Amino acid sequence: MVSASEARLYTFSPETKEKLRKFRLGTSRAKDPQAVVYQIDKKTLEIAPASDDIYTDLRDLSEDLPDHSPRFVLLSYPLTLPSGRLSVPYVMLYYLPVTANAELKMLYAGAKELLRNTAEVNRIIEIGSEEELEGVDERLKAMAD
DSSP states (O other), X not given: OOOHHHHHHSBOOHHHHHHXXXXXXXXXXOSSOEEEEEEEOTTTOBEXXXXXXXXXXXXXXXXXXXXXXXXXXXXXXXXXXXXXXXXXXXXXXXXXXXXXXXXXXXXXXXXXXXXXXXXXXXXXXXXXXXXXXXXXXXXXXXHHO
């Protein structure tokens, strides 16, 4: 549950809210993974896309994640389950590198549930490194079983 103080502290522009909605609705039938990266502006505390890029390859995404700063990654990842059924989990990756400073960790920790609720994501997967990102498909398959 999002507390009132979190909702007052962090903000989303109307454009960002619309992008979140369009991404969620537009990726439910995607054939390839789709990921967008969100960051928090330290001065204004606005949560916004880090860029306009939509990643379809997790390797490209891992190369673009900063080494020392947390990020939120919204990920829609099509999977074929052992039953043959197609599943498209929509999750939020909470990228928290061990080298991030305490102030940034606190900033992102405070916004995690607010973004989860605003983006209408079911699950959050915490990752601490680029290597963990590359193994996220296995974690998604394990959750889907």
